[in-house]
Each structure stands twice: as C-alpha cells, then as structure tokens.
Amino acid sequence: MAESLFLEKLTQACGKKESLFDRSKGKYAVRSIFAGAFLTLSTAAGAIGADVINKAIPGLGRFVFPAFFVWGLAYIVFLNAELVTSNMMFLTAGSYLKKLKWQKAFLILLYCTLFNLIGALIAGWLFANSAAFEGLNKDSFIVKVVEMKLARSNELILLEGILANVFVNIAILCFILVKDGTAKLLLVLSAIYMFVYLTNEHIAANFASFAIVKFHPIADSVKNFDLANIFRHWGVTWIANLIGGGFLIGLPYAFLNKKEDTYLD
Numbered sequence: 001m002a003e004s005l006f007l008e009k010l011t012q013a014c015g016k017k018e019s020l021f022d023r024s025k026g027k028y029a030v031r032s033i034f035a036g037a038f039l040t041l042s043t044a045a046g047a048i049g050a051d052v053i054n055k056a057i058p059g060l061g062r063f064v065f066p067a068f069f070v071w072g073l074a075y076i077v078f079l080n081a082e083l084v085t086s087n088m089m090f091l092t093a094g095s096y097l098k099k100l101k102w103q104k105a106f107l108i109l110l111y112c113t114l115f116n117l118i119g120a121l122i123a124g125w126l127f128a129n130s131a132a133f134e135g136l137n138k139d140s141f142i143v144k145v146v147e148m149k150l151a152r153s154n155e156l157i158l159l160e161g162i163l164a165n166v167f168v169n170i171a172i173l174c175f176i177l178v179k180d181g182t183a184k185l186l187l188v189l190s191a192i193y194m195f196v197y198l199t200n201e202h203i204a205a206n207f208a209s210f211a212i213v214k215f216h217p218i219a220d221s222v223k224n225f226d227l228a229n230i231f232r233h234w235g236v237t238w239i240a241n242l243i244g245g246g247f248l249i250g251l252p253y254a255f256l257n258k259k260e261d262t263y264l265d
Contacts, residue, residue: 005176006177010090010094010097018100032116036117036204042075043208048132082112084238085204088244124207124212145209150223162241162248206233
C-alpha cells in the first residue's frame with residue numbers, strides 16, 4: 001500500500017514536538033525563542049529597507065519589506081525553530097489523527113506562543129536600541145504598519161489572520177512535500193511574500209513589529225499603542241491563525257490522506 005508523505009511527515013513532526021516538550025521544556029523554549037527572534041531579524045531589516053527605498057521612490061517600500069521578511073520564515077523552517085503558526089497545522093491535524101491528545105496540542109501551542117513572544121521581545125529590544133533605528137519616526141514604515149494594524153476591528157483582524165495562516169501553511173506544506181531544494185525554497189518564499197504584502201495578520205510577525213516599536217521612544221507617539229489594545233489584537237489574531245492554519249489547512253489535509261491509498265499527498 002502506498003504511503004502518504006504528508007502523514008509520514010506529520011507523524012514525525014508531532015512525535016518530535018511532543019517528545020521534546022515532555023523531555024525538556026527548556027529546549028523547546030529555546031527553539032521557540034529562536035523562531036520569534038528570527039522573524040524579528042527579518043522584520044527589522046525589512047523595516048529599514050522600506051524606509052530607505054521610500055525616500056527614493058515613495059510607496060515602493062511596501063514591495064521591499066516582504067522581500068526581507070520572507071527570509072525569517074526560511075530560517076525557521078531550515079533551522080528547526082518552533083513557530084506557533086506552523087504548529088497550528090501540525091498539531092491540529094495530529095490531534096485529529098490521534099497522534100497526540102487535543103489537550104496536549106493546545107498546551108504546546110500556548111507554550112510555543114509565549115516563547116515566540118519572548119524571542120521577539122529580546123530581539124526587538126536589541127534592534128530598537130541599535131544605530132539603524134535611531135532615526136525612527138512617525139512616518140517610518142514599521143510605525144505606520146503597527147498603527148494601521150492596531151486600528152483594525154476584531155472582525156477584520158479575524159479575516160486577515162485566517163488568510164495569513166493559510167498562506168503560511170501553504171508554505172509549510174511546500175516545504176515538507178516538495179523534494180527539490182530550490183523549488184522548496186522558492187515556494188516557501190512566495191507564499192510568505194504574499195501574506196506580508198497583503199498586510200494579513202500573523203501573530204509571530206506582529207510580535208516582531210510591535211516589539212521593535214515598543215522599545216523605541218517613538219512608542220509614545222503611536223496611535224492606539226496601549227497594552228489593552230495590543231492584547232486584543234494578539235488574541236484575535238491567534239484565534240484567526242488557528243482557524244486558518246489548523247482548521248482550513250491541517251484538518252482538510254489530514255482528512256484527505258486518512259485511510260487513502262491512491263490519491264495521496
């Protein structure tokens with residue numbers, strides 16, 4: 001009987017994640033910190049790149065920022081960091097297929113989220129105090145993006161968050177199912193570029209951009225940048241990402257490959 005590569009990779013991923021979580025929460029935390037930090041690295045570079053290009057050609061920064069940001073996700077998938085939004089697909093599908101219990105999957109997701117945030121906060125503080133961000137002001141690309149996101153309604157955040165994690169987990173599926181290394185990388189980068197260009201809501205990406213702004217003096221001038229509104233935004237985004245990655249990508253692919261021996265992924 002033919003074997004689904006998707007189910008094989010899913011089983012390996014769920015087993016590896018649950019085993020590490022049970023054996024060493026410290027190591028799991030470090031891998032999650034790396035994921036938050038990696039996205040903050042590419043967010044920071046993209047923010048400065050967008051500002052530089054906008055000075056020469058106003059508006060072009062929106063195309064430039066995603067071109068930098070995409071590499072953060074590439075670092076995560078190739079260097080085995082733990083990102084909550086990709087885990088939403090793996091662990092939701094794994095729970096459906098009884099690879100682990102729902103309660104354990106939810107606990108791992110919360111733990112991963114916390115340490116993704118810690119990684120973003122650490123890296124965000126470092127960048128906010130670096131020379132590159134000395135000139136950050138109310139017209140800077142990253143400041144305008146954060147203001148725009150925090151002004152959104154819960155309904156819009158929900159929609160944008162669902163879309164973001166559909167894109168992200170299309171990238172993850174390409175990473176695990178495509179064999180050629182070059183094609184794998186290009187497909188991952190393409191899906192991530194699209195969601196960032198469209199300003200969809202991704203919880204870990206928002207950790208990164210919000211952290212950089214939070215630790216910079218400009219934070220006091222950013223509209224709606226208060227903790228209650230930030231946590232509202234993050235909470236809705238998290239739920240939306242779970243729907244997009246877990247229920248719209250993970251569950252359907254698990255269903256499509258369960259008890260199937262011909263049309264397999």
